[in-house]
Amino acid sequence: MTAAREVDEPTRSDIPPVEVDGVSVRFGAITALSDVSFTVAPGTIHAVIGPNGAGKSTMFNVLSGVYQAAEGQVRFGDARLDRMRPYQIAGIGVARAFQNIALSGTQSVAENLMLGRHHLTKAGFIAAGLRLPRATREGKRHGERVAEIAEFLELGDKLQTPVGVLSYGDQKRVEVARALCTEPRLLLLDEPVAGMNAEETTRMAEAIREIRSALGISIVLVEHDMGMVMSLADRVTVLDFGRRIADGTPAEVQSDPEVIRAYLGSGDEINPSDAAAGHPSETPGTRP
Template sequence: MSETRADLLEVEDLSLSFAGVKAIDGVSFSIAEGELFSVIGPNGAGKSSLFNCISGVYAPQSGSVRFAGEEILGMPAHKIAKKGIARTFQNVEVFPAMTVLDNLLLSRHNAMRAGALENMLWLGRSAREEKAAVEKVREVAALMQIEHLADIPVGSLPHGTQKRIELARALAMEPRLIMLDEPVAGMNHDETAEMTETIVQVNRDLGVAILLVEHDMKMVMGISNRVCVLNFGQRIALGKPAEVIRDEEVVAAYLGAA
């Protein structure tokens, strides 16, 4: 990133233990507005636990997580999402029997303000909000190049396409930060290249900050502004990709894991 930007997400001295075993041990980092920031590390390093702490799935024993200057640690997941943080999951979390359009519309729930009676009768504000929601998700579907699949049940589509739909659903929330948990896992070479290009486009053209966890090192090092490396729950490196990849402790962690 060529210019200095304000911090959007600040993680400070975060620690999480399960039955006395530390999954995260005093981890700190920050992500700037519009930054593409990656977290890597060997299996069991604490990457998914970190994601779950930030998104409100886990409650860490200590530390701080601030988003746009506001403490969000301890908030329920749906309130964190409403603040402007969206996420995808390592295993695809879609509703297979529902169409692509209906899956995307689920992401607009937090933006709805109409009451139960208005929704039941589909009058006034309810009708306007639903029309606006459909327009928004169709716009996102076009950006993600899945608009032609709008009326197809998600479960009938390939794994790589389902991953794109999950990213589109997160993007339809109009977040300031998207957390991507292994977005190219299980994809072939062509699918990986397409998803990588899409992630870069979302970050560049929409200015959405991205927190990425991924095992594909070529992808991570090719698109990240900065990289944080975890090992056994601790941060062992933080910096630009070219710096991190030469770090002796990082090399040792990966060789040891291998």
């Protein structure tokens, strides 16, 4: 991925927009998402933000097929994501990095990343068990690509390390790398810098920017770190209590009174710019 740093590729033609259209999700009597709509333009970084319990993760689970929408549609080009199973969604190029790391701790970084190649490879039980030449060749070829991607996320020297012994920040990078290994057209990043220190956060933000410019793919981002969202996102959708309360450019969203109220509560006279000052605004106590 050396091309990464050279040119800002124009948006790829094979990347359709993501259209979330009137999506509602219910768990029994609880409505987690209610009539949420937004569009992710091809090749953009689109952030979904909101206070805790706003429905951001539910939205992600709908996008990746883990939850079924009770109403509404999610379209990715011709594909209806709301009607597909998670592994099928992965198969059409939608990848997701999990917020709470969902890697196999006992396996090496390389093995975890190779899982990302699952839908791109074919070796079945028999071919793998008997080590048929085609399975070995396939593994080798994809192993090379995996090494490239690891290099890109500065994990090149940790390929053989079991994931369980890596630092938290590195594990988060492995999450992102694994998602990239699926060669996605749409990348879903669930709080990629949650729990990271300032330096790790900067590195991750830089990596996300590079991913976009190198691959030209769309990225949907759920994030609490407002500083990061505001500097990184092309467009922001704000959720609160399962409803969309704002949608626009970072600047627009930042000055939206609804958003300020959702984040800081009503009644208090607090300078709106605080919301974007880079503090994770949801630590206990900041919300009255």
